[in-house]
Amino acid sequence: MIPRSSGVLLHISSLPGEYGVGSFGKEAVSFAHLLHDCGFTYWQTLPFTTVDQYNSPYTSLSAFAGNMMFIDLPTLHKKGLLTEDELEVNKYRMPYQVDFNWLRGTRDRVLRTAYSRMDKEEKEKVLAFVKENESWLPDYALYVAIRSKNNDKCWVDWEDKGLKMHEPKAVAKAKTELADEILYQEFVQYEFYSQWESVKKEINETGIKIIGDMPFYVAQDSSDVWGNREMFDLDAEGKPRHIAGCPPDYFAADGQLWGQPIYNWAYMKKDGYSWWLKRLGASLNTYDMVRIDHFRAFSSYWSIPGGARTAKEGEWVKGAGMDFFKEVKKTFGENAPIIAEDLGTIDDDVIKLKEDTGLPGMRVMQFAFIDNYDNLHLPHNIPKNSLAYTGTHDNDTMLGWLYAASNENRDRALRYCGFEGGNWGEGGFKAPAVRAMIRTLWASPAMLAIVPIQDLCGYGNDCKMNQPGVPAGNWAFRVTQDALAQLDRSWLLNLNRTFYRSSI
Numbered sequence: 001m002i003p004r005s006s007g008v009l010l011h012i013s014s015l016p017g018e019y020g021v022g023s024f025g026k027e028a029v030s031f032a033h034l035l036h037d038c039g040f041t042y043w044q045t046l047p048f049t050t051v052d053q054y055n056s057p058y059t060s061l062s063a064f065a066g067n068m069m070f071i072d073l074p075t076l077h078k079k080g081l082l083t084e085d086e087l088e089v090n091k092y093r094m095p096y097q098v099d100f101n102w103l104r105g106t107r108d109r110v111l112r113t114a115y116s117r118m119d120k121e122e123k124e125k126v127l128a129f130v131k132e133n134e135s136w137l138p139d140y141a142l143y144v145a146i147r148s149k150n151n152d153k154c155w156v157d158w159e160d161k162g163l164k165m166h167e168p169k170a171v172a173k174a175k176t177e178l179a180d181e182i183l184y185q186e187f188v189q190y191e192f193y194s195q196w197e198s199v200k201k202e203i204n205e206t207g208i209k210i211i212g213d214m215p216f217y218v219a220q221d222s223s224d225v226w227g228n229r230e231m232f233d234l235d236a237e238g239k240p241r242h243i244a245g246c247p248p249d250y251f252a253a254d255g256q257l258w259g260q261p262i263y264n265w266a267y268m269k270k271d272g273y274s275w276w277l278k279r280l281g282a283s284l285n286t287y288d289m290v291r292i293d294h295f296r297a298f299s300s301y302w303s304i305p306g307g308a309r310t311a312k313e314g315e316w317v318k319g320a321g322m323d324f325f326k327e328v329k330k331t332f333g334e335n336a337p338i339i340a341e342d343l344g345t346i347d348d349d350v351i352k353l354k355e356d357t358g359l360p361g362m363r364v365m366q367f368a369f370i371d372n373y374d375n376l377h378l379p380h381n382i383p384k385n386s387l388a389y390t391g392t393h394d395n396d397t398m399l400g401w402l403y404a405a406s407n408e409n410r411d412r413a414l415r416y417c418g419f420e421g422g423n424w425g426e427g428g429f430k431a432p433a434v435r436a437m438i439r440t441l442w443a444s445p446a447m448l449a450i451v452p453i454q455d456l457c458g459y460g461n462d463c464k465m466n467q468p469g470v471p472a473g474n475w476a477f478r479v480t481q482d483a484l485a486q487l488d489r490s491w492l493l494n495l496n497r498t499f500y501r502s503s504i
Helices: 027-035 073-078 084-089 100-116 121-131 139-150 168-177 179-206 222-227 265-270 273-287 322-333 347-355 363-370 398-404 406-418 433-440 481-485 491-500
Strands: 005-009 042-044 209-214 244-248 256-261 289-292 300-305 315-318 338-340 361-364 386-389 446-450
Touching: 005 347, 027 042, 027 179, 027 265, 027 481, 027 491, 042 084, 042 347, 042 446, 073 084, 100 179, 121 139, 121 179, 139 179, 139 222, 168 179, 168 446, 179 209, 209 273, 273 289, 273 322, 322 406, 338 361, 361 363, 363 398, 363 406, 363 433, 398 433, 406 433
Parallel strands: 005 042, 005 446, 042 209, 209 289, 289 338, 361 386, 386 446
Antiparallel strands: 244 256, 244 300, 300 315
């Protein structure tokens, strides 16, 4: 059981910094110190994996590989792999957003420069890292190398049938022909994970623990599907017979068509869910605690025909259920630090599965005031074995939600939180209505209360992280150093102490 505590949701990309995106640098450690000084215990991030063409970290080229954008350039400079001039030309002074297009054009180039200066000792470290991660890294590095040679096309569109079908002879030949490119990709992953290991050690030493996020599905365009197609519901050409998504809900009237291939659970069960256990083990090694996104799909998942135009055409199909979690408990123990994201369309079977696993679930304050009834997201109804949020990365900011809500729902929410009179729409670092809502959530029974950094800053909906169902224009939010410096630390520390959530 997690002790009564609190945390802040902020993705690594949203950290301040001089190089266009947050990274595993001094700013990450500085943020951890800030959290500790305010009485927080947890820092929650989004997935560390590579992003897709829409910049989402929930659709990646690998379930294991890290996002090269998070590699800290000054750290490479300290290792002698980059010069001062190279650092200077990679600075990008747009502090409020991530310019992903600019990063795609520059970050790979500067990392290749660093790779070209790798000495024998560094190379030996990279090769040792590859050996330690041989279950995923060689296939990933090869996949990215082949994909690059094929104009970044997904493997199902490769002309070489041998490579497309992952035939041993073709794979062996490609490994020889693309050896240097493969080593570069392995170097990138070594730098990513070695930097994170070092930075996480410093973060943990401040008293802050990291909650990571693991997407449920993996992309069709990924080394995981390319190298393990028997684990997915694919046809003879490798195309998905059914794809992932969710039915119509609060976020999208037509549901959401995610597009990832569905798992072949019958096959996975035969080998004891070995790939899933490796994936979960890697996540538990990377973070202090792991949130499994879309937990409800272990109970039943929304399966959509491969050629469907909308998610409405899908149907519920039985998932792996408790059979999978019995293997998880055997491997990682009864009290493995795992969180179930049990949001969305929830039925009795999902509720029972979560109860059987004993995993903590989630509650979201914004959902509490959508309808005028005593629902499960209202703070007084939140179970102790829960993580309670003002909102997640998929929600509007709290201030944005208040502006968008109907007069009735807004009045009910503010009345519930004891906010009477005054200008509820006032923004900024002392937004009184947002503070009232945070304070009310902190008083709830939930063992862990979490607030996105946007709500601590009192920001409006122009600062939200993601709009579900809308592919473009998301994931770019960044917080500035000035904004963090202006946070009311004494108010936050007093809040955490008042409601017995303080770490100091």
